Amino acid sequence: MRLVMKFGGTSVGSADAIRRVTEIVGGYARDHEVVVVVSAMNAPDLRTTDTLIAAAKAAAAGDGNATAQVTPRLLDLHMRVANELVTPEERAALEPEIRAMLDYMSDLSRSIAVLGELTPRALDLFSGLGERINARLIAAALRSAGIDAEAIDATELIVTDDRYGNASPIEPDTRERSRARLLPLLAAKRVPVVTGFIGATRAGVPTTLGRGGSDYTCAILGADLDADEVWFWKEVDGVLSANPKVVPEARTLPRLSYAEMGEMAYYGANVLHPKTVQPLVHRRIPIRIRNTFNPSHPGTLIDAEGDGESVRAITAIKGLSLITVGGPGMLGLTGVAARIFGAVARAGANVLLISQASSEQSVCFAVPGDEAAKVVNELRCELDREFAAHDVEHIGTIAPVVIVAVVGSGMRGTPGIAGRVFGALGAAGVNVIAIAQGSTENNISLVVSEADADKAVRAVHGAFVTTNGGNE
Numbered sequence: 001m002r003l004v005m006k007f008g009g010t011s012v013g014s015a016d017a018i019r020r021v022t023e024i025v026g027g028y029a030r031d032h033e034v035v036v037v038v039s040a041m042n043a044p045d046l047r048t049t050d051t052l053i054a055a056a057k058a059a060a061a062g063d064g065n066a067t068a069q070v071t072p073r074l075l076d077l078h079m080r081v082a083n084e085l086v087t088p089e090e091r092a093a094l095e096p097e098i099r100a101m102l103d104y105m106s107d108l109s110r111s112i113a114v115l116g117e118l119t120p121r122a123l124d125l126f127s128g129l130g131e132r133i134n135a136r137l138i139a140a141a142l143r144s145a146g147i148d149a150e151a152i153d154a155t156e157l158i159v160t161d162d163r164y165g166n167a168s169p170i171e172p173d174t175r176e177r178s179r180a181r182l183l184p185l186l187a188a189k190r191v192p193v194v195t196g197f198i199g200a201t202r203a204g205v206p207t208t209l210g211r212g213g214s215d216y217t218c219a220i221l222g223a224d225l226d227a228d229e230v231w232f233w234k235e236v237d238g239v240l241s242a243n244p245k246v247v248p249e250a251r252t253l254p255r256l257s258y259a260e261m262g263e264m265a266y267y268g269a270n271v272l273h274p275k276t277v278q279p280l281v282h283r284r285i286p287i288r289i290r291n292t293f294n295p296s297h298p299g300t301l302i303d304a305e306g307d308g309e310s311v312r313a314i315t316a317i318k319g320l321s322l323i324t325v326g327g328p329g330m331l332g333l334t335g336v337a338a339r340i341f342g343a344v345a346r347a348g349a350n351v352l353l354i355s356q357a358s359s360e361q362s363v364c365f366a367v368p369g370d371e372a373a374k375v376v377n378e379l380r381c382e383l384d385r386e387f388a389a390h391d392v393e394h395i396g397t398i399a400p401v402v403i404v405a406v407v408g409s410g411m412r413g414t415p416g417i418a419g420r421v422f423g424a425l426g427a428a429g430v431n432v433i434a435i436a437q438g439s440t441e442n443n444i445s446l447v448v449s450e451a452d453a454d455k456a457v458r459a460v461h462g463a464f465v466t467t468n469g470g471n472e
């Protein structure tokens with residue numbers, strides 16, 4: 001079997017975690033072709049990517065020594081693991097490599113401080129460094145455990161556009177490059193250890209795929225290498241019926257369809273990056289989510305069929321603003337919706353939910369909180385005439401709000417789901433500000449105030465998901 005598997009930041013967050021990774025990879029590499037994708041280390045006291053980004057921003061704010069405090073900590077974090085898991089010979093080669101990467105970061109930060117400006121392109125050089133260091137460390141740890149492994153920067157494999165900070169892969173270039181570079185290694189029974197999160201433009205300038213993008217890297221490589229399965233090793237027993245940090249009794253969902261997983265990821269179940277399912281769907285490659293710290297647990301299988309249960313999971317997207325546009329003259333005002341969303345598009349905002357009262361007197365929609373002010377400005381310009389004529393009387397913002405989504409393909413055609421959702425929320429004293437149901441009927445989304453978010457998720461979860469197995 002050809003397996004492409006990714007280990008997230010927590011799964012590589014300590015020497016103990018990385019030892020587990022070497023055991024898991026070693027176990028599968030005996031009988032299978034294995035490609036490993038790794039994120040940057042997320043140690044409990046040092047989250048590498050966050051730290052790198054904060055240092056870059058401090059440099060841009062004029063702090064020429066912004067990296068001076070973090071480079072020794074990052075070196076120490078990685079070398080402590082190396083001291084436990086890497087042979088002295090390997091360590092002697094690894095340490096100068098890590099030092100050179102950190103020195104490069106210090107030089108870069110001094111230039112940024114002089115310029116007083118941090119472009120998205122420069123930020124990508126910083127933020128991807130954790131993956132570069134970690135791929136080398138983990139490849140060295142694997143070799144030290146007797147597994148033939150080679151660290152590879154995904155800048156060699158994943159060709160992207162130049163939307164720095166949120167780049168997209170370009171095909172067929174990525175497919176050609178990854179196959180040319182990785183298939184010979186697999187044929188030689190060597191395990192490639194590839195950096196998640198990063199890519200490079202056709203001209204070779206490093207990019208990143210967006211925060212949490214290592215999942216996406218793994219999916220892209222899984223599709224391009226025609227993997228038999230793609231696995232994501234996490235700190236949880238698969239995809240659960242809610243975020244276990246909010247609902248401790250949440251249970252593992254043994255099987256989901258691609259559509260359900262896509263919907264859950266989009267609506268904030270950040271167990272998987274929202275773009276991850278995309279490359280794997282049309283090749284119908286099965287996905288498994290498994291627990292690095294509990295590897296005997298079967299986790300979740302995601303494939304084309306799923307198992308068609310009704311309500312599967314409750315998710316939440318935080319940090320949003322709800323924008324409302326209303327007034328007596330909105331009734332029957334031709335083309336007003338197109339104009340409103342034209343203005344939103346000009347503001348470059350991403351709309352996560354839309355709801356219109358059937359009286360047509362108001363429209364409301366949710367956007368990320370940091371995009372709301374720009375949207376309101378654009379709307380005021382666009383609807384200037386209607387304001388003057390009192391057709392539109394208010395353009396308002398309610399913030400911070402969250403979208404709580406109830407996801408499950410079996411909801412289609414099942415009566416009474418909405419009633420139970422609202423019953424549970426009413427009993428918990430949660431005020432629902434707006435609602436929307438996708439026409440696929442795969443989800444019902446509700447907007448509630450951020451202060452009510454966790455209470456709302458727990459209430460709806462309690463109404464549908466039993467702790468001793470199946471959903472109702």
Ligand SMILES: Nc1ncnc2c1ncn2[C@@H]1O[C@H](COP(=O)(O)OP(=O)(O)O)[C@@H](O)[C@H]1O
Nearest residue numbers: 008009010234235236239240242243269270271
């Ligand atoms: N429905 C859900 N099922 C499982 N995990 C969830 C869900 N919603 C949110 N999460 C969170 O997603 C995280 C996924 O695991 P993690 O190991 O952090 O992933 P990675 O490091 O690969 O990004 C968990 O910490 C968990 O709290």
Ligand SMILES: N[C@@H](CC(=O)OP(=O)(O)O)C(=O)O
Nearest residue numbers: 008009039049211212213214
């Ligand atoms: N390290 C990157 C990419 C990533 O996907 O990380 P993780 O697998 O730990 O979510 C980030 O923090 O955004």
